Structure formats: structure tokens, C-alpha cells
Amino acid sequence: MKRIFLFNLISAALVATSALAQEELTPIVKSFEPGNEKPILVSVSGINGEALQVLQFDLYVQGFAFTNAEAAQYLITGGGSGNFQGRVTDRLNQHSLVSKAYSGSSLRRQVHAFTDDFVEALQRKKIAQTKIAFKGEAHPNSEIYIADFDGHGAQAVTQDSSLVAAPCWVPGRLALYYTSYKLNHADIFYHDLSTRARSAFARYGGSNMSPAVSPDGTKVAMILSKDGWTDLYVCNSDGSDLRRLTKSPQDESSPCWSPDGKWICFAAKEKEHRSLCKISPLGGPLQRISTGGVPSPTEPDWSPDGKWIAFTIQAGTFQICVVPSTGGEAIPLVEGEDPSWSPNSRTLAYSRRQGGQYVLALLDVPTKQTKDISRLPGGASQSQPSWAK
């Protein structure tokens, strides 16, 4: 009896020290140390081919890693000819987290639904059935594309033989804002992807750039030059009540919203010093968000849980960084730019430069695990991802 007890005690201690991020069997969502977290170990058996590919991709970019059954925390088994069946078992306590047969749609969809069920059992937000929008280049032009979060099923939603930039989803809706040069001018368009109706949302004199929709969908922030400088503006989603928030000949660019809608964060420059700043959409003083002295922070994106701001350092090379949203030390993670948070507040989409082209990739911020996503046929440049939330 004593020996078994001792054995269990030692096992428990080993598990506790070897699985840093998990103090409990069902981990609660807590703050992580970007880049320093160990992945959750899983083993897989009975799953092959495309199903295995999908499973491995989905889990890798959410901070899981693969090992043998003896070392895994969770055992994943599955298969099934025809419809996919999947099970996830906690190896230590034998609890079943998922045990389900999936049907309909495609095998990819079924496996995505399975990985979603798994992470949901771990009290995380699901991402495997979400979408991204991005800019795909068809040199010398570019078009707006949407695709599954892993890059599959990409389809162009513009065919204007013109230039586009900065797609931004309307939260919770199948609609985008983006800049298009279709009318020989840099205008911001609103594009309803269900009805395919488009309208020019901001077509002021000068250039209309970088639309960012508030999390409740009621407001749009953007960079306009209609008053002679590139400044930050905000208006209602119907275009009314346009307010100018900054009045500065210095740089303002790439606004994003805090998830509570109280702040607009953007890249700014004050007194020759580049920084991330935030301002209330109602106007008021600029507040600097300290990033620990990193050079030229730009393209910020605020995590849906409010805790982090991801951004790009541009200083020779480009680096994806995160900083606590209250400011502090910025943590560089990977080479890349233009980060966009997924709904789970740990995975980012971003683009990186590769031999004169841009490719899209996903990054799990806590573990720093990263994977390129599927490319467009022909390998055209893909950049400026926006993750639908």
C-alpha cells in the first residue's frame, strides 16, 4: 500500500514539474509568459493522411506538441472510414474529454470540429472553424481574399485588377472593410460578403487608409489625410459623426481597438520618438504605451482578452512582438509583421518575408510554435491577415 502511495506521489510530482503550464488536470486560462511556455503533449493513434495533417496543424498552432503515448498528457485516437470519429482521453485520470462521431461537410471540417471540441474541453476558445481575410498579390495588382484560418479554401472577394490594402473584419459578421484603389483613389470600402454589396465608406480627399472596426461593430477608426495631415479619425459605422482624434504632422498609422471599446491603439510619433499610443474614441489626451524602448513599433493588434498588444518592430528586419496592454517590456517572438489575434488570445496570424514574397503564418505566442499556412496557387504574395472574431 505504502509503495503504491509513494509511487503515486512521485508520479504526481513528476507530472507537476514536467508540465509547467498545467497545475490542474483541466487548466484554467491564465496569463502566460510569451515564448516560454511548454506545449501540452498529446499522442495520436489511428488517424492518418489528411485527417492527421489537419489535426496536427490545428493543435500545433494552439500550443500542443506530439509525443508517444507514455509521455503524453492527452491521448487522441480516432479514425473511421467515411465519417471521422475522435476521442481524447486524459492519460492520467482516464477521463474522456471528447468522444464523438462527426458527419457532414468534408473530412477537413470534421477534424476541425474535433480539435475545436478538444480545446473547448480545456476551456479555450475555438479557432479551427474560423476565417481569415488577407491581401493576395497578383502583380502589379492585389485583391482581397478570405480563407479558412489554415489558408485552405482561399477565394478572392474582389476582382478589380487594382490595388487593395488592410482588410478588417466586422466583428461577428461576414463583412469587411478595406482600402481599394478601384476608383483611382485610396478609398475605404465596406463589403458585405453575404450579399456581395459594396459601398464606398470613406472617400474623402487625400488618402483613406487602415480601417479598424470597434469590437461592438458600432464605430470605425481610420487614418485620413483630408485635413492635410495623416491623422486618426473615428466615425459611426454608418459614416456619421466623424471626429478627428489627432492633429499632428507626425506619423499616425494602423489603429486597432481594445476589446472593451474604450481605447484606440495606434502607431504614433511624438518628439522624434516612435511609440504605440492609445486614445479614447471620444477624444482626449494621447497616452503612450511603453514598449521597453524597442525601435519603431507599428501595426498593433489588441488581444480579445484585453491582456496583450501584438505589434511589429521595424528596424532592418521585422519582428513580431507582444507587450502587456498596460505597457512594459516587449517580447520579440519571430521574424514577421502585421499580427492579427485569433479569438483565443494566444494564436496570431502574421506575414513574413521570404525571398521577395510574403507568406502567411500562424504563431502560438505562449510556446512560440509557428507554422506557415497554405499558400495560394502560384505562390503569390499573401499579407496583411485579419482574423475574423
Place this chain on the structure above:
Amino acid sequence: MKITKFAEPIILGLLLSLATPGCKHHEPPITHFDDKKGSLSGPGPGGTIGEGPGVSALSDEAIASGLKAGPGHPGWNKDRETFQADTVHFAYDSSVIRAEDKSKVAAVADYLKGNPGAAVEIEGHCDERGTDEYNRALGERRALALREEVARLGIDPNRVDTISYGRDRRVDMGSTEAAHRKNRRGEFVLLTPPK
């Protein structure tokens, strides 16, 4: 008494400098754009995304009307030749017009003075060493700086449009310093009214 004589302006100065933290006092730009907001609707054919190509086109009428109405000089003819030699270049990450380029801007202004029916569109461009939206804003600041200078030289700012292409229209797709130098530029496009 001496103290109170100077106290007020000093206090005022202090208040002003406190009220605008981190900002130098700048003259407001003289070159805001006319408030002409165009709005354009083009419902396309129905259908849901996911069932075949989700391409949406603005209707032909919407495009045609959008190209004729709106800010700037829609529908005017574009001539890239006349001012080709007047392309100006910028230092890295800068929108300051170099001294040696002032004469080029003056040449553009002179032409516009002599051709009262013409207008100009100033394009701002960047090299590839910035992120997309950073570069788009920088390109616009370059075009705006040139527009300010043209206006300062006596041209009605309503005759001067700006557009930024960020790094989307580089003339040299290389990654050398020479390529970057060529790409960081402002180009002047002559606009003449449609016949």
C-alpha cells in the same frame, strides 16, 4: 511689481506648454481637402460565400459614376510624361523635401501657373523597408509635404491631389540601397480636364 508684469505671460506659456504634452506648436496646414465625400453603392448578384467564387463587382454604373464624381479630379486625363523629370526623392523614413528638389517642385508650380486649367496629382511612394500601413501613411505624408510646398508657391491647393501607394508601386523591385533610393519618391502626374 516687476514680477507681476512678467508673471502672466509666463503662466500662460506654462499652461500652453502643459496643455499640449509632447507637441510642438505647429501652424495648421493650409492644405486641407475640400469636404466632398462620395458615397457609392453597388449591390452585386446574390449568393453566399463558400459556394463558388465569392467575387463581387461594383456594378458598371456604380464604377462609371464613381470614376466621374468624388474627391480630387475624377475622370481627368493623366499625363505622366510632362513632370517625369521632376520626380523628387526622399531620405529613409522621411517626408522632408530635400533642398536640391525644391527647384523641381517650383517647376511644377510654374507649369500650373501657366496652365490655369490644369491640375496635378502627387503620388507618394516608399521603399519596402516598412510595413504596409506604415508605408501607406508615410507615402501620403510625402505627397502632402509636396502639396504644401506647391501651395506655398502660390497654387490653389484645390488643384493639387494626393495619393499614397505605400510600397505597392515600386519602380525597382530589388533590395539594394540603390533600389530603395529610387523607390522613396514623389511623382507628379499632370491632370487635364476630359474633353
